[in-house]
Amino acid sequence: SKPTYSSGHPFQAMENPVEEPMSRLTRDLIAEILSRVPYKSLCICKCVCPAWRDLIADPVYRKKIVHSLTGFFYRITEEAAAFPGVNYAYLSAFPWASVPKTHPRLPLPPDSTDRVMSVDDSCDGLFLARISIGAGNFRYMVSNPATGEYTLLPHNGHAGNDSIAYLGFDSDASTEGFHVFEFAEDWSPPDHRGIQFQVVTQVRIYSSKTGAWVAMEPKWDSQVSLCFGQPRVFRNGCLHLIGLSCFDADVFGLAIVDAQGLKWRIVPLPANSFSGFIGKSHGHLFYVDSDTSLTTISVYTLSGEIYNWGVCHQDDDCIYWKLYKCSNVIPNKESLEVIGVHPHANLIFIAHSNNQVLAYDLDRQESTVVCHLGHTYHRFMQFFPYVPLLSCLPLDGGIRLVTPS
Numbered sequence: 126s127k128p129t130y131s132s133g134h135p136f137q138a139m140e141n142p143v144e145e146p147m148s149r150l151t152r153d154l155i156a157e158i159l160s161r162v163p164y165k166s167l168c169i170c171k172c173v174c175p176a177w178r179d180l181i182a183d184p185v186y187r188k189k190i191v192h193s194l195t196g197f198f199y200r201i202t203e204e205a206a207a208f209p210g211v212n213y214a215y216l217s218a219f220p221w222a223s224v225p226k227t228h229p230r231l232p233l234p235p236d237s238t239d240r241v242m243s244v245d246d247s248c249d250g251l252f253l254a255r256i257s258i259g260a261g262n263f264r265y266m267v268s269n270p271a272t273g274e275y276t277l278l279p280h281n282g283h284a285g286n287d288s289i290a291y292l293g294f295d296s297d298a299s300t301e302g303f304h305v306f307e308f309a310e311d312w313s314p315p316d317h318r319g320i321q322f323q324v325v326t327q328v329r330i331y332s333s334k335t336g337a338w339v340a341m342e343p344k345w346d347s348q349v350s351l352c353f354g355q356p357r358v359f360r361n362g363c364l365h366l367i368g369l370s371c372f373d374a375d376v377f378g379l380a381i382v383d384a385q386g387l388k389w390r391i392v393p394l395p396a397n398s399f400s401g402f403i404g405k406s407h408g409h410l411f412y413v414d415s416d417t418s419l420t421t422i423s424v425y426t427l428s429g430e431i432y433n434w435g436v437c438h439q440d441d442d443c444i445y446w447k448l449y450k451c452s453n454v455i456p457n458k459e460s461l462e463v464i465g466v467h468p469h470a471n472l473i474f475i476a477h478s479n480n481q482v483l484a485y486d487l488d489r490q491e492s493t494v495v496c497h498l499g500h501t502y503h504r505f506m507q508f509f510p511y512v513p514l515l516s517c518l519p520l521d522g523g524i525r526l527v528t529p530s
Contacts, residue, residue: 152180193469197482198231198252198509200244201500211244213511214482214496229270229511234277242266244507246292248359250514251303253292265290265305265331271513281329281338283309289351291366293359293384296514302333304384306364308343308351313371322371324348330386344389347371349380354507358405361432363388365410367403379403379412379427395425395446404466412446413463413473422473424450424487450487464508476502 150158159170159181171178196215213229231244231252241257250271255263268275293304309327316322325348329340343349350369358365368380370391379392394401395414402413410427428445450471464482465474471487480498485491 155180192250192513192515194465194467194510194512195229196496196511197465197474198229198244198247198511199498199500200507210242212499214498216482216484216495229513231270232268232273232275234266234275244509245290246357247509247511248292248294248303249296250512251292251294252509253290253305255290265307267292267303267305267333269514270511271515276333278305278331279336279338281307281331281340283307283329287311289353291357291359291364293364295359295362296512301362301384304333304359304364305331306382307331310351313348316371322348322350322369324350324371325368328382328386330384332384339386341386343382344386345370345380345382345391346389347391349391351380356403358403358410360405360408360410361429363432365403365427367394367401377401381431390431392427392431392445395423395448402463402466406466406468406471411449411466413466415463422452422485423448424473452485452487452490462506465510468510468512474508476506476508478502 155177159177171181194216196213198211198213200210201212211231231254233242234256242254244252244254245265246253250269252268252270254266254268256266256277257263262280264280265278266275267278288307288309290305290307293306295301307329308325309329310323311326313322313324325343327340328343329338331338348371350371351366352368355367363381363383366380368378368391370376370378370380377394379394381390381392382388395412400415404411404413412425412427413422414425415422425446426449428447431445461475461477463473464476466472467474467484473485473487474495475483475485475492476498477483480500480502481494482496482498483492484495486493
């Protein structure tokens with residue numbers, strides 16, 4: 126007969142196996158927990174069991190769970206059916222890519238058929254474009270390809286195309302809404318060498334919470350010259366740009382301004398070069414420096430101490446940059462250009478003249494072709510990383526993103 130034990134016997138547990146704690150959690154609670162897991166760890170969670178894999182893929186919970194880089198929009202010279210001057214490149218061969226089931230497309234307003242449109246920037250799943258409205262005027266549009274939503278920003282009173290615009294948005298702090306930074310430029314007076322620079326003369330910042338533009342003069346320590354097409358990073362509520370600090374020994378630096386236009390700073394770069402690349406990965410700002418042939422590459426991270434605005438920084442020694450990775454194994458190819466960094470992995474994306482995009486693994490020092498461009502690659506072609514944003518923005522100020530019919 127089957128043996129029996131007293132309630133205090135140590136073998137009693139064999140008769141009544143302990144229930145797994147996770148089995149008591151509802152799917153909503155598990156999704157809430159997984160929404161706080163970094164993307165790379167989330168991919169590992171898919172392999173725990175079929176239930177977790179199905180939950181992560183469930184459309185009901187996908188809005189809560191973090192998403193990663195799926196591809197790049199890039200500007201082209203000829204017209205494209207999806208959006209004038211823009212095409213999309215999948216990262217289908219990339220193991221960490223969360224490829225969407227449908228081809229992402231930038232939303233278009235109903236009355237934009239006969240108007241000239243161009244993409245200026247992207248940030249954490251949102252895209253910034255400008256739409257011509259005739260007589261040299263234009264309006265900005267912010268859109269979300271994942272949801273088909275868009276909003277047209279009010280005109281800021283500036284006419285002409287002598288401006289550069291960037292988008293500021295942090296999907297981890299979406300309650301803050303988004304910001305658009307517009308930098309108007311003009312020629313400076315000749316310096317002692319008789320050289321003129323096109324420098325920032327006015328800054329306009331739009332806030333989705335107020336629905337209004339605020340204009341101001343730049344308050345950097347010296348005049349700054351920006352270059353169209355240079356990458357930017359929005360982090361800690363601040364926009365970071367690579368620029369030339371004019372009349373200061375022509376130093377290339379990281380120009381920083383916060384979303385309220387109250388805090389301004391210029392930080393010298395580890396290498397005095399305009400060809401470096403900045404990006405955001407693992408929550409940090411990365412600066413990628415390389416030689417012209419990309420045979421060697423160095424990656425630096427910016428210290429968080431730079432945001433202690435009340436502290437006087439010893440910028441001449443670049444003490445707030447830390448060397449993160451260094452590599453000598455970039456493949457020997459022609460016309461190489463760094464176009465992006467992965468937000469959740471130690472990967473750098475490189476385009477080259479063979480119309481391919483490479484993912485270079487900084488840890489393994491290996492490169493993999495992750496996509497083929499549908500158009501001829503040329504140097505300084507603009508690439509916009511795409512990370513799907515499946516949640517709607519909690520906007521204030523009477524403005525709401527609207528979905529085109």
